[in-house]
Amino acid sequence: MRRLTSVLSGLSCSALITASLVVPAVVTAAVVGAAPAALALDNGLARTPPMGFNNWNSTHCRADFNETMVKGIADIFVGKGLKDAGYQYVNIDDCWALPQRNAQGNLVPDPVRFPNGIKAVADYVHAKGLKFGLYTSAGTKTCDTLGFPGGIGHEQQDAALFASWGVDYLKYDNCGDHLGQSAQQRYTAMRDALASSGRPILFSICEWGANQPWNWAQSVGNSWRTTGDISDNWASMLDIMKRNRDLAPYARPGAWNDPDMLEVGNGGMTDTEYRTHFSTWAIMAAPLLIGTDLRTASQATFDILKNTDVIAVNQDPLGRQATVVKSDNGLTVLAKTLSNGDRAVALVNETSSAKTIATTVTEAGMGGASAYSLKDLWSKAVTSTTGAISASVPGHGTVMLRVTPSGLIPPPTGLSQLGDLPWTSASNGWGPAERNLSNGEQAAGDGRTLTIQNVPYAKGLGVHAGSEITYHLGGKCRAVTVAVGVDDEVGANGSVVFQIFRDGVKIADSGRMTGADAARRLNADVTGGTTLRLVVTDAGDDIRYDHADWTDARLSCGDGPPAGTTQLSDLPWSSAVNGWGPVERDRSNGEQAAGDGRTLTVGGVTFAKGLGVHAAGEIEYFLGGECSSVQAKVGLDDEVGTVGAVVFQLYLDGVKVADSGLMTVNDPARTLTANLTGGLGLRLVVTDGGNGVDYDHADWADPKITCT
Numbered sequence: 001m002r003r004l005t006s007v008l009s010g011l012s013c014s015a016l017i018t019a020s021l022v023v024p025a026v027v028t029a030a031v032v033g034a035a036p037a038a039l040a041l042d043n044g045l046a047r048t049p050p051m052g053f054n055n056w057n058s059t060h061c062r063a064d065f066n067e068t069m070v071k072g073i074a075d076i077f078v079g080k081g082l083k084d085a086g087y088q089y090v091n092i093d094d095c096w097a098l099p100q101r102n103a104q105g106n107l108v109p110d111p112v113r114f115p116n117g118i119k120a121v122a123d124y125v126h127a128k129g130l131k132f133g134l135y136t137s138a139g140t141k142t143c144d145t146l147g148f149p150g151g152i153g154h155e156q157q158d159a160a161l162f163a164s165w166g167v168d169y170l171k172y173d174n175c176g177d178h179l180g181q182s183a184q185q186r187y188t189a190m191r192d193a194l195a196s197s198g199r200p201i202l203f204s205i206c207e208w209g210a211n212q213p214w215n216w217a218q219s220v221g222n223s224w225r226t227t228g229d230i231s232d233n234w235a236s237m238l239d240i241m242k243r244n245r246d247l248a249p250y251a252r253p254g255a256w257n258d259p260d261m262l263e264v265g266n267g268g269m270t271d272t273e274y275r276t277h278f279s280t281w282a283i284m285a286a287p288l289l290i291g292t293d294l295r296t297a298s299q300a301t302f303d304i305l306k307n308t309d310v311i312a313v314n315q316d317p318l319g320r321q322a323t324v325v326k327s328d329n330g331l332t333v334l335a336k337t338l339s340n341g342d343r344a345v346a347l348v349n350e351t352s353s354a355k356t357i358a359t360t361v362t363e364a365g366m367g368g369a370s371a372y373s374l375k376d377l378w379s380k381a382v383t384s385t386t387g388a389i390s391a392s393v394p395g396h397g398t399v400m401l402r403v404t405p406s407g408l409i410p411p412p413t414g415l416s417q418l419g420d421l422p423w424t425s426a427s428n429g430w431g432p433a434e435r436n437l438s439n440g441e442q443a444a445g446d447g448r449t450l451t452i453q454n455v456p457y458a459k460g461l462g463v464h465a466g467s468e469i470t471y472h473l474g475g476k477c478r479a480v481t482v483a484v485g486v487d488d489e490v491g492a493n494g495s496v497v498f499q500i501f502r503d504g505v506k507i508a509d510s511g512r513m514t515g516a517d518a519a520r521r522l523n524a525d526v527t528g529g530t531t532l533r534l535v536v537t538d539a540g541d542d543i544r545y546d547h548a549d550w551t552d553a554r555l556s557c558g559d560g561p562p563a564g565t566t567q568l569s570d571l572p573w574s575s576a577v578n579g580w581g582p583v584e585r586d587r588s589n590g591e592q593a594a595g596d597g598r599t600l601t602v603g604g605v606t607f608a609k610g611l612g613v614h615a616a617g618e619i620e621y622f623l624g625g626e627c628s629s630v631q632a633k634v635g636l637d638d639e640v641g642t643v644g645a646v647v648f649q650l651y652l653d654g655v656k657v658a659d660s661g662l663m664t665v666n667d668p669a670r671t672l673t674a675n676l677t678g679g680l681g682l683r684l685v686v687t688d689g690g691n692g693v694d695y696d697h698a699d700w701a702d703p704k705i706t707c708t
Helices: 004-008 067-079 117-127 155-165 183-195 234-245 271-283 299-305 308-314
Strands: 051-054 089-091 131-137 169-173 202-205 223-225 256-258 288-290 323-328 331-337 343-349 355-360 372-376 382-385 388-393 398-405 414-417 425-427 450-452 455-457 460-464 467-472 477-486 495-502 505-514 520-525 531-538 547-557 564-567 575-577 600-602 605-607 610-614 617-622 627-636 645-652 655-664 670-675 681-688 697-707
Touching: 051 131, 067 089, 067 117, 089 169, 117 131, 117 155, 131 155, 155 183, 169 183, 183 202, 234 271, 271 288, 271 299, 271 308, 271 331, 271 343, 271 398, 308 398, 331 355, 343 355, 343 388, 388 398, 414 617, 450 477, 450 547, 455 547, 460 467, 460 531, 477 495, 477 505, 495 520, 495 547, 505 520, 531 547, 600 627, 600 697, 605 697, 610 617, 610 681, 617 697, 627 645, 627 655, 627 681, 645 670, 645 697, 655 670, 681 697
Parallel strands: 051 089, 051 288, 089 131, 131 169, 169 202, 202 223, 223 256
Antiparallel strands: 323 331, 331 343, 343 398, 355 388, 372 382, 372 398, 414 547, 425 467, 450 455, 460 547, 467 531, 477 520, 477 547, 495 505, 495 531, 564 697, 575 617, 600 605, 610 697, 617 681, 627 670, 627 697, 645 655, 645 681
């Protein structure tokens, strides 16, 4: 068994506690709940991993950490092209404050280091078009031996002070006396204080992975440290990379695994090793925080840090962390799905001598094209392949590739959110069109949660009139349904018209809408269409307020399941995410390679058909509005022995329609059923039951779907 505790060997981990639930053995569609809780902190920030600078790795608390140094870093960001490459945050770490609060209980900037105060530094950074970050700790003291005052018990006061100074990013460490509070209590208190500060402040949780934050921090912080501190040597970097890469299922836009700051340029590794460091952090969707003294950095260091091809992989809006395709004898292949259908592939050589590392596009999760372009993101060489991927990789080196299928590829069969699909072109009135955020008018990612008349939407497109977004359908799709309206961020202002075109023919029109209107649902038939075009026009008022949202924009493509009753394990799924290893058809979850599971067995009863998963797991099927019901036996597989606890849930078009309640290995199989009439998408979800995901091998046994 792979155990998450091995990720942090030697650290004490707290178990999550959930209230016990009493549920009947058979749960039907009558058990209907709300949509799933948010899986990321809903503050609209860090929709891609944050990029910037932190002084700690290069200066610690030495005297050269001061106002002049910080302003100089902001100057270098602009002058050396780091800002243009995507770096935004100039962050300062410990030792910026005096050892005591003032009479009012406020933190006081050290007048020697920062004679003009923190606000003056933040203002300087902002004037450069950048953002400013600060540090404190979730205890009575910060981490430096001098023991500067921490934030526990002062959360509201400190958050308000930080907001008044113009802070955009808070790193919240884990030192000092915790006063008997749990990590979740301490970090949640600061989350709430930041939320009430009146300023959007990215919240970086730095509790070193000690309390398995990946199990609880998605709704608390925008990132969470997964390990202890990094050191500037190959062994430390490699160890941290390996610990972090196994946590891919927990990363998503707004909520990132953080394996600590970059050591690139600090001198303890070779440039080859630093390229591996930067490549693996990028493909793992980790925050990219420069930790070297940029005032003395070499050109080679800047070349690594400014590799825009590698940065684009890190900043891809789909927000997936790479997963391990295979790893053997120190040779590892990582693959990351990108929003336009490409894949990033990293071939990592952990050994000290050159090795050939090989994989295929199929192993990387691609298919359906006659050829693929391979761009080496370091050498910039471009080659082509029909499927094989191979390279000679130097010792401690990494070859990083972007794999692009030739020709336009239509959306996948099933139900997709347009906010998650690549568009072929986009034009916008102000700023870029945003995926799953409102239109912020300036840089990409500066919007907020899509909201129409106080109803928030996790998915969609945020645009500004006049706007056009085009998708390639390839004649494979059937229908699009979307809720449209003017975003609440402009108040009652704004007036627009939403229109949908199939191959140049208008097939839906919202009519005039203002900020006072509730969302309107547009449904359009796109059967046989090659191109889908979404258009927003100004309706005649002041265009400055025309922030328009395409929310819950779902596109259905392909045919639904065949008529009659069919086993789900015999049908193709639209998507599948699994805690460890692949989802298995008609076998239990073996955690490693496909087919390594056993016969599905729950409570001593064996099942010939079904799906073997590992929490957290999700499998989605496209129904096409053609199915009437689903039924499955659910339970923990007997192979896990006496450990494990999960909850099985069924969602129809995003609405929960069945829930098993908490199940352990002591429970016999329970039956879940649900009415699917008219539904487009069915999602099978397995969540951890509250005691960690160790041994959570969950079986959907004998799962049958009935369609017309």
